[in-house]
Structures are given as structure tokens and as C-alpha cells.
Amino acid sequence: MFNDSSARIADGIRAWITGVAPGAQLPSTRQLVTEYAASPVTVQKALRALAAEGLIESRPGVGNFVRGPRSMRPQDYGWQTAALGTPRRMLPSISGPLRTAPPDAQALHSGYPEADLLPERLVRASLIRAARGSTATARPPSAGLNDLRNWFATELADKTPAGLAAPTANDVAIVPGSQSGLTSIFRALVAPGHPLLIESPTYWGAILAAHQSGVRLVPVPSDADGPDPEGLDRSFRETGARALYVQPNYANPTGAQWSPDRADAVLDVVRSHGAFLVEDDWAHDFGIDTDPQPVAAQDTAGHVVYVRSLTKSMSPTIRVGAVIARGPARDRVLADLSAECMYVSGLLQQAALEVLTDPGWKTHLRRLRTQLRERRDLLVDSLGEHAPRIRVDHVPRGGLHLWARLPDGTNTDRLVRDCEATGVYVASGHEWFPAEPSGPYLRLNFTGPNPNGFPAAAQTIAAALASQD
Template identity: 85%
Template sequence: MFNDSSRRLADGIRAWIVTASPGARLPSTRQLVTEYAASPVTVQKAIRSLAAEGLIECRPGVGNFVRTPRSTRPHDYGWQTAALGSLRSTLPSVAGALRTAAPGAQELHSGYPEAELLPGRLVRAALIRAARGASATSRPAPAGLQDLRSWFATELAGLTPAGFAAPTANDVVIVPGSQSGLTSIFRALVAPGQPLLIESPTYWGAILAAHQAGARLVPVPSDADGPDPDELDRSFRETRARALYVQPNYANPTGAQWSPARAEAVLDLVRAHGAFLVEDDWAHDFGIDTDPWPVAARDTAGHVVYLRSLTKSMSPAIRIGALIARGPVRDRFLADRSAESMYVSGLLQQAALEVVTDPGWKTHLRRLRVQLRERRDLLVDSLREHAPRLHVDHVPRGGLHLWARLPEGTNTDRLVRDCETEDVYVASGHEWFPAEPSGPFLRLNFTGPNPNGFPAAARTITAALASQQ
């Protein structure tokens, strides 16, 4: 672990190396201690850092020397062009949602909450306990730890109405995050070239996973209550699709939550067409004004494939999710996951189980609801006051984002670049459309660092819009 003093010392030696000749000997440790007023330990840390970068060569008993550059012949990879052949599919670009912000910038583009909103203490303690147990050296079952599968099943069972069959641990497959789960689901349900109905706009990761599976995406328009039943019925009849991907609770990016009536109508259509409903309950832990209503809780015949992840609400380092399905389709998912990765890290599974069964987890979620409401309202108020040309048609009742409509004709790519030059990072809405976008939008995350900077960020967006007039 390098501290600030060793980094400063390394920077000083690095500047000296730039002017030194290859093979030149560095000053001794004693000389560096004297020259930089540093401790021997700090000097050794700096030396190790420079050696790891390949700038110096350490010769025990002799000294440390500036590494002599080796002349290398440029590699020729032209042969790979013929071996690889043409691309089987062109994957959509998602660089905007994943780009790393500059230090200190206002991050409104990310899809993750900042560390302050995560149960850091619980996660660290859980990792320590898990590392001391058998999970640190044992191989878990391909479907996952029994106790963790039981927890996921119990969570969904607790929302299942009386008279409906509740899921059990045998219906659950643990996956390394929802993205991996989506990939397995689409591979199992949709053969290459076959249609997949998908809400528009929707999560870019689902669009990417569907492209990887070779599915033919068929967008279905969706409003604040969910997909239009008549349009959905027409799409099923015209395409003969056998799967529909949706996010009924706090959809990414719009934040929409289906009404119970709309959920029942959609589920009836799925049953009537003998299809699967892929329910991505990504924001289950992010309710603000309402609680989530999983459609899977009302499934009676295995039509709903339910996916839930703990990654965003627990920690980006704990990539743990669950796929819940009933009938033969569950076996297909398990076979795909086993072929893909054999099993999910038992250590991470045990750590996740330690967190969700700790009494502090429920306390954290209650506190998180209050924090999310404060941040959401602050960003909404900031946009209304300082960026009135952005229209938030629907204030989400949960989730992490606002979906803001831009004035017609806005060049969103240019807007994103102009904001970034002012250290405000926003995400263009184009990435959330499976086909052509219906208009210019921004997706804005209200759970990033420095919520006090929301008003200034809104003014920056307004200035960037004004420059396009």
C-alpha cells in the first residue's frame, strides 16, 4: 500500500529518470533518504513502485538502475483478419454509460450509487467472516449455496398472494450479477435470428446481451404504466415471438412502475401466446414512494423468468444475483451457467448471505429510502429551476435515475461533450433505445457523489443547450 509520501518520492525519482541515461545507477537508499527527507521504508516503497512500472531494474547487492529500453519490432496482426472473418453481429456502443469521470467531476451518467449509499461496514465485515469460513476454500454447487437460494426464494414468496404457489430454493440459480443472468436467459429462450420483444426505451445491458445472443429485437412502446397491451398483442401475433423482456419496477431509464392492472393484462397476454416474460427486478431495493410489485409473484405456470441482483444495492464488488424460474427452463439456465462459468464464487455468495441476513441490512434499506428521496427531489428541483428546457415527464417512484426530454433538434452527442468539458458527466439517452430513438433524452443519476452540485450541473446543461441555438 503506497502512501502520499512514497508517491511524491516516486514522482521525484521519475522526473530524474527522464533526464538520466539508460543504465544509469540511481542514488543509494541512504542518499535518497537524505535528499528527500524520507524514511527508508518510504524509499523502498517508491523503488518497488518504479520497478513495477518497468522504469528501473533492481539488482540485489549491486543497486538500482534505469532500465535500458529494448528495441522491439512492431507486431503484425494482419493474419487475424482472415482467421476471424466478418463480424457475426455488430454490438451497440455503451461507452457513454461506462466512461470514467475525471476526479472531482459531477457524475450524473453512472448507473451505480456512490459508496456513501452502500452498506460498506456490513460488506467489509461479511467478507472477513466469509474468508474465515469453509467458503474460502470450497467449491459451491453449480446452482449456488442452498441458504442463499432459500433467501432469494423466500423474498419473492413473501410477495406472493395467498392461493399462488410460492417459489422454493430449487427454482433458484445464483448468477454472477444480472448481466450474466440476462446473457444466459436470452441464449436459452431465443435462438439466433429469432424475435425478442423488448420495451423501448430499456436497459442498454439487456440490449447488449440480446445482441450477443443473436436475437432480433422488436421494440414495444411503453409508458409510465407499462407496455400498451394492444401494441404488445399485435407484436406477439405479427412476430410469433416467444419471449418479452421488461422492467416492471422503476424501469431503467424511465423510472416507470407498472400499475397492477397493466401487469395483469401483460401477464394474460404472455400466457395467451404461450410465451415467457423475462422480468428484470434490478431496482428491487430502491423503492422511494412505493414498494416493488414483482409480476413473478402472480405467475402460476412458469411463464415468468425472474431476475434480481444485489450488486447495485450492496456493492459493485459483490456481483451476486438470482435467476428464478420453474419447470424445464430452469434446467436450461443451469446448464448454460455451468458451461459458462461452472459456479459462482462461494466466497462472494457467503458474503452476500452474511449481509442480507444481518439485522443491519433492513436498517440500511430504510435509511436508503430516505436518502434516495432527498437526492431525487433535489435533482428534480434543480432541473426545474436551473434547466427549465429539460422536461422530466415522470418523477420516478423508485430507482436511481431521471429521464429528461431535451428540446427537439438537440445534438445530444455534442451536448454530452460540451458538458464534459465543464466536468459535468451526463448520459445520452440514445443508448437505451433498441432501435431509432424517439427523441433526444438524457438519463441523469441522482445517486452519484456531491448532490450539492446538482444546481450547478443543471446550469451547465442549460449553458450547453444555449450554445446549440
């Protein structure tokens, strides 16, 4: 079969290799060009791919030959055990949301929207413009480009009620994504071994950042309305903690959004204990039925340290976010960030600013809201019709995920494996609990590829669940 695809040529050569002995010489490039009616460049590309796989070897001036199996002696790394010693801390294993699903799988496990929901045209154009400017070769300030810091400060200032002091660019530090920002915040605000209050369940990345920072996690129960203020006050008193990590808007994984009264009550508790509230506004751009209401907009005394990221809503390659903090807390966070990474790529900062200030960004967000609503409702309806034993007690008003309760006694690890075996990737809820899980859950992303496959995916999950009966 003639085909001008290097992948097809490589497949044909692989098939030929299986029938010959190691050391056999391949047909010449000229012969392959004739056989496959392909260009020399395409044939060379296929040969390079096969060489990279270790199937053939090239001998300059002689030709290409089938490579025989090499006998590899296992490497002994036992000496490293003594050199490394006991780990200073054991990081939790977070694998579920990070698995790479095959192209033909139904991916409900990831934490990122698919490319069709991103402003691809704006991002590509902004990267080209940024590459032509001075930021492509200049070292940016350690706190970040002033215009970008001013954009983040202005966004939060627009949510700040009249009469309260709004943040300024001097309160902002640009970070290489919220994950790095959280690690620096925890290190700056909480001494190693000291307690950090954290919602349960909560974002697995925050759990990981806390472990990296060496702080001691103290779970605080949280429901569809957020943490209970009375229980939170008790936790502060009993532990002596001086910081609380929360996601008041479209929490990952529950989708909870605090009411204004709940936000005021929680902030009052934090103030009464002279503590910090670390607000992770990860889903600021993913409102569906409501708009995000940052708690930081109500703070004037520096109790709230606010984290805002663009990575999920703009592009996974634009790892740019911001930390907004006031007073000495901001100085400590910036000092830790500077020691960790010195500065964030000026090219990426400028590209992010180009997207944010383009009129098309707001147009994209308006269109995105409609797309998120359609996908969310489709997945909710698919579960209700085809997997009625799985409960979605709270339909999120924003965000990317559903938090689905499984029947008591469900073996979630087995369920995840059984679903994956049939091409449906889901994430076990265990990884979102900083301590023992309160029950069996799945976190299901409704912004992955192929939303038309949601009904079939729900049927697959239901069948895997039924097999455990």
C-alpha cells in the same frame, strides 16, 4: 520539501529525471531516505512505481538508472484478420455508462450508487465471516447454496397473494450477476435468430445480452406506465415471438413503475400467446415513494422468469443474483448457466447471505430510501432551476436515475463531450434504445458522489446546451 509520502517522492524523482540524460544514475536509496526524511520502505515503494511506469530501471547490486526511450516497432496483427474471419455477430458499442470519471468530476453517467450509499460495514464483516467458513474452499452446488436460494424464494413468496402457489428454493438458480443471468435466459428461451420483444427504451445490458445470445430484438414502445397491452398483443401476433423482456419496477432508464392493472393486462397478453415474460427486478432495493411489486408474484403457470440482483444495492464486488423460473424453463436456464460458469463463487454467495440475514440490512434499506429521495429531489430541483430547457416528464418513484428529455435537434454526442470537457459526466440516452432513438435524452444518475454539486452540474449542462443554439 520533505514528505513521507511515496507518491510525493515519486513526483520529486520524476521532476529530477526531466533534467538529466538517459542512463543517469539515481541517488542511492540511503541518499533518498535522507533527502525526503522518509523510511526505506516508502522510498522503495516510490522506486517500484517509477519502474512500473518505465521511467527507471533497477540493476541489482549497481543502482537505479534513468531509462531512455525505447524505439518500438509497431506490431503487425494483420494475420489475425484472416484467422478470425467475419464476426459471427456485431455487439453494440456501449461506452457511456462505463466511462471512469476522474475523482474531481461530477459523475452523473454511471449506473451504480456511490460507496456512501452501500452497506460497507456489513459487506466487510460478511466477507471476513465467509472466509473463515467452509465455503472458502468448498465447491458449491451448481444451482447455488440452498440457504441463499431459499432466501430469494421466500422474498418473492412474501409478495405472492394467498391462494397462489409460491416459489420454492427448487425454482431458484443463483447467477453471477444479472447480466450473466439475462444472457443465459435469452439463450434458453429464444432460439438464435428468433424474435425477442423488448421495451424501448430499456436497459442497455439487456440489449447487449440479447446480441450475445444471437436473438433478434423487436422494440415495443413503453412509457411511464409500461408497454401498451394492445400494442404488445399486436407485436406478439405479427412477430410470433415467445418472450418479452421488461422492467416493471423503476425501469432503467425511464423510472417507470407499472400499476397493478397494467401488470395484470400485460401478463394476460403474455399468457394468451403462450409466451414468457422475463422480469428484471434490478431496482428491488431502491424504492423511494413506493415498494416494488414483482409481476412474478402473480404467476403460477411458469410464464414469468424473474431476475433479481444484489450487485447494485449491496456491492459491485458481490456479483450475486438469482433467476426464479418454474418447470422445464428453469432446467434449461440452469443448464446454460452451468455450461457457462459451472457455479457461482461459494464465498460470495455466503457473504451475500450473511448480509441479507443481518438485522442491519433492513436498517440500511430504510436509511437508503431517505437518502435516495433527498438526492432525487435535489437533482430534479437543480435541473428545474438552472436548466429549464431540459424536461423531466416523469419523476421516478424509485431507482437511481432521471430520464431527461432534451430539446429537439440536440446533438447529444456533442453535448456529452462538451459537458465532460468541463468536468461533468453525463450519459447519452441513445444507448438505451434497441433501435433508432425516439428523441434526444440524457440519463442522469442521482446516486453518484457529491450531490452538493448538482446545481453547478445543471448549470454546466445548460451552458453546453445553449452553445448549440
